[in-house]
Amino acid sequence: MKIVFNLGQKNRSRGIRYIYYVIAALLLSVINILVLDFIAVGTFTPDFMLILCVWIALTEGQFVGIFAAFLCGLLFDIVSHDVIGTNALAKTVVGFVAGWFYRENKANVIIGSYRFIIIVFICALVHNLIYSFFYIKATDISLVPFFMKNGIASSLYTTVFAVLAMLFKIPRK
Amino acid sequence: MQNFINFVAKYKEYVSLVALIVISLSLISMGDVTRIGGFRTVVVGSTGWLQNMFSWIPRPGAMQSENRALRELNLQLSSEVTKMRNAVIENKKLRDMLNFRDKSEYPVIAAEVVGKNTIEMRNYLTLNRGKNDSIDVGMGVRNDAGLVGVVIGATENYSLVELIVNRDIKITAQVQRSRLNGILTWEGGEVFELKNVPKSYDVKIGDNILTSELSNKYPSDIPIGYVVEVKEEAGNIFITIAVKPFVNFATLEEVFVIKHLPNPERTALIKQMDELLRARKGLIKNK
Numbered sequence: 001m002k003i004v005f006n007l008g009q010k011n012r013s014r015g016i017r018y019i020y021y022v023i024a025a026l027l028l029s030v031i032n033i034l035v036l037d038f039i040a041v042g043t044f045t046p047d048f049m050l051i052l053c054v055w056i057a058l059t060e061g062q063f064v065g066i067f068a069a070f071l072c073g074l075l076f077d078i079v080s081h082d083v084i085g086t087n088a089l090a091k092t093v094v095g096f097v098a099g100w101f102y103r104e105n106k107a108n109v110i111i112g113s114y115r116f117i118i119i120v121f122i123c124a125l126v127h128n129l130i131y132s133f134f135y136i137k138a139t140d141i142s143l144v145p146f147f148m149k150n151g152i153a154s155s156l157y158t159t160v161f162a163v164l165a166m167l168f169k170i171p172r173k
Numbered sequence: 174m175q176n177f178i179n180f181v182a183k184y185k186e187y188v189s190l191v192a193l194i195v196i197s198l199s200l201i202s203m204g205d206v207t208r209i210g211g212f213r214t215v216v217v218g219s220t221g222w223l224q225n226m227f228s229w230i231p232r233p234g235a236m237q238s239e240n241r242a243l244r245e246l247n248l249q250l251s252s253e254v255t256k257m258r259n260a261v262i263e264n265k266k267l268r269d270m271l272n273f274r275d276k277s278e279y280p281v282i283a284a285e286v287v288g289k290n291t292i293e294m295r296n297y298l299t300l301n302r303g304k305n306d307s308i309d310v311g312m313g314v315r316n317d318a319g320l321v322g323v324v325i326g327a328t329e330n331y332s333l334v335e336l337i338v339n340r341d342i343k344i345t346a347q348v349q350r351s352r353l354n355g356i357l358t359w360e361g362g363e364v365f366e367l368k369n370v371p372k373s374y375d376v377k378i379g380d381n382i383l384t385s386e387l388s389n390k391y392p393s394d395i396p397i398g399y400v401v402e403v404k405e406e407a408g409n410i411f412i413t414i415a416v417k418p419f420v421n422f423a424t425l426e427e428v429f430v431i432k433h434l435p436n437p438e439r440t441a442l443i444k445q446m447d448e449l450l451r452a453r454k455g456l457i458k459n460k
Contacts, residue, residue: 034223037289045291062186070193080292081325081333085200092193099186134201150361 062099069095124155221331239424319419345388
């Protein structure tokens with residue numbers, strides 16, 4: 001018996017996009033290792049993986065975004081030597097939040113406009129709030145001052161790099 | 174059944190979110206990262222190789238800062254060397270008189286920093302020495318100025334060091350002059366904090382802070398920093414001590430790995446107690 005997989009053009013292009021996402025995630029992991037120290041401002045570092053998660057959620061929708069964000073977070077946990085699951089959890093929520101802003105066939109417009117910056121900033125705030133919660137659990141620092149000092153600054157720094165990500169927006173047909 | 178499938182299909186985003194959050198929390202609750210130690214070792218090896226490739230990139234700012242720090246340190250050390258020599262002679266005489274055993278100095282392995290990672294208030298170094306040079310997980314790392322961190326991963330040719338400027342760090346430290354012990358933490362910024370020290374304790378600005386003999390993680394008597402501020406709050410019986418580290422973490426290029434591993438029996442006992450406490454907490458929660 002011969003099984004023939006008849007993939008449509010749409011599915012094929014989606015498959016290729018997924019491969020690109022995997023490559024991008026791996027590439028950002030390497031960048032994370034090599035470049036982050038050069039661009040760190042004090043203890044604040046941008047979160048490239050978060051930008052990728054938002055990008056995927058805006059392009060593919062909430063459902064795919066959640067899973068992609070979870071896998072990106074897991075990869076980030078492994079590469080950054082963090083407690084496994086912390087970034088996975090924070091980024092899963094980011095995928096969910098960013099998915100709210102998904103509009104079918106409008107990904108180009110959203111990513112290419114100031115809306116993308118705002119979405120990244122909102123997602124970064126949510127991410128850092130969840131992440132801060134895990135951080136302060138291990139210490140006796142209070143959540144609000146810690147988040148005001150570190151969470152917002154890191155979110156702003158990540159948002160700055162979201163502007164660069166806009167340059168790679170998908171070309172319009 | 175069909176209704177359930179329809180429900181899942183309708184709210185697949187929410188169901189996925191909940192499922193993935195549960196998975197994440199389960200992974201977090203595992204806590205012990207050594208369960209994926211083998212995979213992390215591969216990551217350490219690969220990242221070490223990559224960072225080594227890019228270690229040639231000069232950092233003029235860092236070099237300038239290091240030169241200045243070294244000059245200051247040199248001046249300070251040269252004046253201390255004379256005092257130390259006298260102290261060593263005096264100490265030897267007194268020890269001989271009291272028949273005390275000599276404190277052993279741990280051998281060290283010199284290593285070059287080939288990579289640095291700064292990720293959300295956690296800092297790591299990659300060194301160009303690994304298991305082939307007898308470096309093992311758990312060994313302390315210092316430089317000429319003081320304590321740098323601890324080895325948390327090692328491959329044949331590289332090792333990964335968790336710096337003490339790390340949000341998770343807790344160091345059992347002591348004030349050199351008064352021998353007061355405390356827990357040193359880092360919350361970002363340039364100073365460490367020694368918290369919950371009673372006001373009546375003898376701590377002064379300028380006091381040196383060393384690793385304590387009570388610590389099983391770090392070898393004892395390694396300089397960490399000096400007291401720069403003693404914060405007293407009205408109505409509070411405790412003081413907070415700000416400690417500035419001796420090590421300039423921004424300019425680390427060469428370090429020494431201390432060939433000393435924590436006592437395995439002591440470590441096992443602490444781990445056993447830790448697990449027992451966790452299990453008890455779990456039981457209380459389950460009740």
